[in-house]
Amino acid sequence: MNTPRVLVVDDEADLRELLVITLGRMKLDATAAASLDEGRRLLDGGAFDLCLTDMNLGDGTGLELIRHAAARAPRMPVAVITAYGNMEVATEAMKLGAYDFIAKPVALDRLRQLIEDGLGISRAADDEESGQGEDRLIGQGPAMRSLKEQIRKLARSQAPIYISGESGSGKERVARLIHALGPRREKPFVAVNCGAIPSELMESEFFGHRKGSFTGAVEDRKGLFREADGGTLFLDEVADLPLHMQVKLLRAIQEKTVRPVGESREVAVNLRILCATHRDLGAEMTAGRFRQDLYYRLNVIEAHVPPLRERPEDVPALVEHVLKRLGEAWETSPPAVSDAAMAALADYDFPGNVRELENILERAMTLCEDQRIEPEHLHLPAAGAGGAGETGPVAGRHPQLPLEEYLQEIEKQEILRALDATHWNRTAAAKKLGMTFRSLRYRLKKLELDQDDEADDGSNA
Known part of the structure; x- marks a missing residue:
């Protein structure tokens, strides 16, 4: 197996040397460049599995090198080294194609993880077409072909992704596919509906807690961030997060650390954040219900799922x-x-x-x-269900009743009619409904109509 080749582009000799030494200890073949121009020439002259570039290169910027790499070596992952706190530049780099960034001063454990993530992207690109068929999106229309191509590109990045779309359109499925096609696919995928967590339990659910840290904390809990460590955390309905939790979430994403409730020290986490909501997140931000800084941190790239x-x-x-x-x-x-x-x-x-x-x-x-x-x-x-003079199963539908509940009620009534007509002989009712007995039992259980204490052959009638 060939040794992976890594290109390091940095105009600071000390940092450049640190990067080369770290890569050497990881058994990687490192090549260094001291300027944008030299980095371009090396990219043009050889094949690399990964590129690490500083943002300020003396004769140019890392953004220029990212654009050059996207044109000459589009399958090669690029990560950027940026000044601490310069999140706007790091976000711009990821929009241009960088898979991740690291802030100065460079922490060696974080640097090693960054390199491993990048090489994982290279390996994922090599076997991109293998497997995962069961997770792929159904449909070959223009909208879905465009979405699939975008997902393929997004899977290579570690940038936060905002998945927009209406309820029921398949946002979580898209999130799972991004994870399944990326370098973290062997690691956990953890999905959480932010609107389903009580406000007072959110910090514990996200970041974990120590036993005895509050009433009811009868054992240690890792929390969602640590459960997803190494993999992907999918925040569904992220617009439902209260403002106080948005502040804590922003800090956890930026610092890549969490502090469990009742714990005095912070714990490092390495995970990718994907989020979704059926609401207009931009409108929520404008209305003051969603923090602007968190919005721009989560919405680095948007993937829209068409209705x-x-x-x-x-x-x-x-x-x-x-x-x-x-x-x-x-x-x-x-x-x-x-x-x-x-x-x-x-x-x-x-x-x-x-x-x-x-x-x-x-x-x-x-x-x-x-x-x-x-x-x-x-x-x-x-069309116009609920109006006067209607006929059929939707006539008289209450306009405030959710569609899914209404349709489920129709199904329930049809099954009850068949059961009443057969004196609750489920075998006969299944035949009358044109389904197998097993299918009817499944429906009865789902609709909470099962009466297991009664005989199936109608002997109780």
Whole structure:
């Protein structure tokens, strides 16, 4: 196996020598350059697995070298060394393609981690096409092709990513794919919904606590940051964080350390931050509900997940994928979808996006007969649902009832009708509903209708 080659570009002789010595101790082949011009010539003349560049190079800047590297060696990871506290420049470097940065004075343990991350990116690029098929996004329309290409590029970086998109559009799936295609894929991926954590427990949940540090702390807790150490922390609905927690989060991201509740010392962490929210984070910042400094620290690069209504050409592939997955979960063959039902799905706006499509298909698979989904099994809300003179399952729908709850209620009532008609003989009810007994049991459990104390053969009737 060839020894990885690393290019060091720095106009300070002492720091340049420190970097070369550190790389040598890591059994790496280091080549040094003292200026921007020399760094460019070395990049043009040879292949490197990694480049470390100072921001100030005497005859130019590290940003210029990053641009040059992006044009001449786009697969080579680049990290920058910047003055302490110069976050704006570091952010600009990552937007141009640098995978990470290190602040002066350089800490050797942090430097070694930076180098290992960069070499991990190089290795990930070599086997980028291997595996991970189950995690890939479904759809080949223009919007999804563009998103997939962006994800491939983002996976190489360690820059914080802000994933925007409507509820149910697949933001966490995008986050998982960025992690799965990157150099940290063998490390933990930890996802947390920021809106689901009580405010008084947030610091403990994020940073951990010592046993006895507060009432109820009956054992030590690592916290989400340390659970994700070495890997990726995904902060979903980050706009729901209260302002006091935003301050602590910003410090943890910038300093790469956390202090557990009740602990006197800080603990170093090395992780990548991905975040998402269905809200307009810029508008939240303008309204004063989200800190400006945290906004610019998290929103180094934005990846936008398009809503399903903007990519109707992907609906057939998504339908096939969801039904196949449901069939595997229920241990049955997936039903066919009639042309009329598929056309109805393609014409529907999906305000709940992919999550709503999954719920619609799960319900349709429960209600369909003869393993064939027809339009009437979809129970798609009609335009102007709730108005006078409507007919069908959406007539009279309460305008304040969430769509998913309403559709679940329809499903529940259909199953209850079949059970009542068969005197709660679940085998007969399953046949009447056109599904397997196993599928019906799954639905009963999900809808909390299971009555395990009653016989399946209707002998209790």
